[in-house]
Amino acid sequence: MTSQDHPTPTPLTELAGKRAVVTGGSRGIGAAIVRNFLDAGAGVVTSARNPDPDAPSGATFVKADLSTADGVRAFADAALETLGGVDIIVNNVGGVRSFHPVLELEKDWQYTMDVNFLASVRLNAALVPSMREAGGGSIVHVSTTATIAAYPMLYHYAAANAALESYSKGLSTELAPDGIRVVSVCLGNVDTPASKSARGQIVEYFGGDPASTDLDDLAKQWAAEIPLGRLGASQDVADAVSFLVSPRASWITGSNVVIDGGKTASLA
Template sequence: MTSHGRSLVPSVGELEGKRAVVTGGSRGIGAAIVRNLLDAGATVVTSARKPDEGTPSGVTFVKADLSTSDGVREFADAALETLGGVDIVVNNAGGCRSFHSVLDLEKDWQYTMDINFLAAVRLNAALVPSLRESGGGAVLHVSSIATIAAYPILYHYAAAKAALETYSKGLAAELATDGIRVLSLCLGNVETPASKIARGQAVEYFGGVADPAGLEALAGKWAAEIPLGRLGAAEDIAEAVGFLVSPRASWITGSNIVIDGGKTAGLS
């Protein structure tokens, strides 16, 4: 089956010759995205504060702290030097250091904004000229359903991700005439090393003990709240990213796509 002469069936090598930059690609969702892009034929450069055993082989790893403007600039320079240009940018790096009451957010506010929002703004500013030179491409931002359902103790994270989604729509409108597509993914509960740490922090914040039984109980509670009956897997997200940055998604831009197993279905 084809549309305007393009195959709608994914194939190995469909990103052959494409140059991709993925932030936070040493483990979890980021590592799965990197593997997907590599399998599709892309050349990939990724970053994290430190390498991890989950960092996929075949990727060029750059140690970088993207919560700082200097770190973003150094990573962008290294990526462009390695790749010679860029066609795909996936802003996946994010997170928060700890949970807080809404009345006690200022402690980690700046860091949370820097890593979840400003890192993407700064990296895009550095890489969009190369995307324009390439004649188009795709920019994808990884967000969270925390922007839809206001989770207690995650308001600082949710606010940063909400800013990212609004920025993403504006960037899509600005870059459309350049043939550059911009999207955001609004993710639900995905099972990753970071999510396991977050479960422990949540249990302790509410006065519990982060032992195996407590963590398993919380994971079960989260899964039970999802209509499809399970937590997401990193590969679920990577498959979506692989499609969205490919030519098969050439008429999709400016969208914020929710991938959460149906958890926020019906919520406004």
């Protein structure tokens, strides 16, 4: 393809008719991604462990525990039954259940690997055959900058996502002949409901008292360490993901896109 043949930008409806699966789409980053896809004309099936009253309307919600192989399989079956096939997969579900020193990580090691790594592996295995039948598609894995810089208490989360990023690169090479693109997005400190609830745990981990700590002030301190001067917003991530699954990103695969306001670059 020459530069003259490059696809011209298309309007917001560029995902019209596409069939998208987004894990963890009831709130925060996942919900913002779902809204973007719906606005762009896609049909969306999403999951969470429990329904959320603020979840985006217009998507099909499936209650699912993706930390288990059976939960992933049930969700994949429901998505295929609803959509008839899949063109886009966003593996967004992830996180940690608790924080521990590195030598005590075995307490939550298996759960962290199941949610942050194996959930994506299992869902892709279940849905990629449909993508191949459709003649192509795109997959996005949501990861973390904890794989780039060592953050205390997040080593189990970082290790699981490092595995996800390595897997993502390998998968991109294997699926390229099928017209399926695979990328990962590496997120810094994004202000979400989950991150807000974790601030108290983080203070406690370092020996502080969450009840007597101004957690909003803590967020401001973190924001001051970011070159662009603020925490990320869910919409920042959603807009990047929407681009990566669109025809505008047709020559991007195997990449790890860092979205962190310049934080990790400032550490180099």
